[in-house]
Amino acid sequence: AEAGRFFCTAGRGLEPFLAREGLTLGRVRRVFSPKVDCVSGKVFFRAAARPGELRKLRSGERLFLLLKKHSPLPVSRNRGKMLQEIKSLVIEEPKYWLDIISVWRKLHGHEGETDDVSQENALALKRKSEEETNTTSKRQKTEQVRAVVSEECQVEAGETCVAPERTSNQECWIESKTSSEFPPKGSGETPSANEKLGFSFRVSCRCSGAIAKILTSQEIGRAIGITLVKQCGWRADLRDPDLEIFVHLNDIQSVVGIPLFRLPLANREYIKTAGLRSTVAWAMASLAEISAGSLVLDPMCGLGTILLEAAKEWPEACYWGSDISDLQLEGADGNIRTAGLMDKIELLKSSVKALPLPSESFDTVISDIPFGKKFKTTNDAQLLPDALQEMERVLRVGGTLVLLLSQELRRCVDGLTKCAGGDAAEASADSDSGAAPAQASSVDGNSSSLAQGGGESVLSRRFGSLVPEGVYAVSLGKTDAFIHKYRKVSAPGQK
Known part of the structure; x- marks a missing residue:
């Protein structure tokens, strides 16, 4: 199987243990590539492995499918310019996101499900591609985005609203920090017909260092969320998303990923009463x-x-x-x-x-x-x-x-x-x-x-x-x- 790109978060000081564990697993099971990259709080690696094999990592916290890993974004006092740089992290050709979702679905155990979600997103992405040469379609799409944002987040939307003004303390687009797990499925609410049409997502954003002095995690997550809605036709859902987009920006690097499992690796099903981590x-x-x-x-x-x-x-x-x-x-x-x-x-x-x-x-x-x-x-x-x-x-x-x-x-x-x-x-x-x-x-x-x-x-x-x-x-x-x-x-x- 072709090796995929992953990263795993780790508690401070445990990165060397996680890297060594991955290399040991690689030698024994031919799972990991010999090149492992460690930074503070994260270990990056390639692996030709099934999720069950990756779940055996014992010293890591959360495991992600790696989408982007770049040098830190340039810091500017111009907030609009910085938000444009941040949005560029998720702006891609339509096929990119289709491929990413396909890989994620296979890793996440959705191989046997119907491909209606992918087909729906293919149509949305195709529409986005046509907008680049069709101004009429672009205006229609913008109106759709405005409707979604107005209904779900009660903020002004549109091309000039990359960092919309908040009208309440509630964040509908993002979480300001990574959740320990996804919200449980089956909240008891019956979704409307419109909610069933699109692929739902949320953005979990962590921001530190110089960039955090200019923009908040909420502003960054909102900008990325609006960009994904406009580009892919996805629906923002903080409580019960189909997909979570993890974004971490600091002075070392810019990272975008998708969690592979709902629960952290550190959650042991065999431990009834937790003591030491x-x-x-x-x-x-x-x-x-x-x-x-x-x-x-x-x-x-x-x-x-x-x-x-x-x-x-x-x-x-x-x-x-x-x-x-x-x-x-x-x-x-x-x-x-x-x-x-x-x-x-x-x-x-x-x-x-x-x-x-x-x-x-x-x-x-x-x-x-x-x-x-x-x-x-x-x-x-x-x-x-x-x-x-x-x-x-x-x-x-x-x-x-x-x-x-x-x-x-x-x-x-x-x-x-x-x-x-x-x-x-x-x-x-x-x-x-x-x-x-x-x-x-x-x-x-x-x-x-x-x-x-x-x-x-x-x-x-x-x-x-x-x-x-x-x-x-x-x-x-x-x-x-x-x-x-x-x-x-x-x-x-x-x-």
């Missing part, structure tokens, strides 16, 4: 070097998201989860049952400071250390040395430790392990790695000592077998976090 959990598991027969432990498993992501991707390993909270374990058990992984994941109640498990019994230890925000843990800093000591104890020599830490807890861990890492710590993504003081702020803002009666050298000797192998900054939405990877190089007391 599934994409971040998958990224952590991907660093853990899990293989067939591996024994994997999450000693602070919470709702079990990390274990679920790992067990789904690497089902031939054995997984254990531990937590001190009955409520968290109950939620984890519900998630495990929903995912059908009862035979893969075992749960036990215990404190991370005193795990009832043999020393050097696990190949991988992986955990999201509570941040003291969502779960209101007030003694994270004091807990960390004992928790790390237990994780180190149950980890086999040569095994991997993967932790998700807040900025403050990251400084704590760097203080605990910096002497052991030596030069390896210099490979950290941030220059302050290994140089932070062994102090952290608790939830109430007071400073709490990590080493009661001891110093950094004592703590470093306690965790001398853990050598840092990488730090990855990721976004959890309103909070930034860091994935730390360590390898155990020796047993306690050995060098």
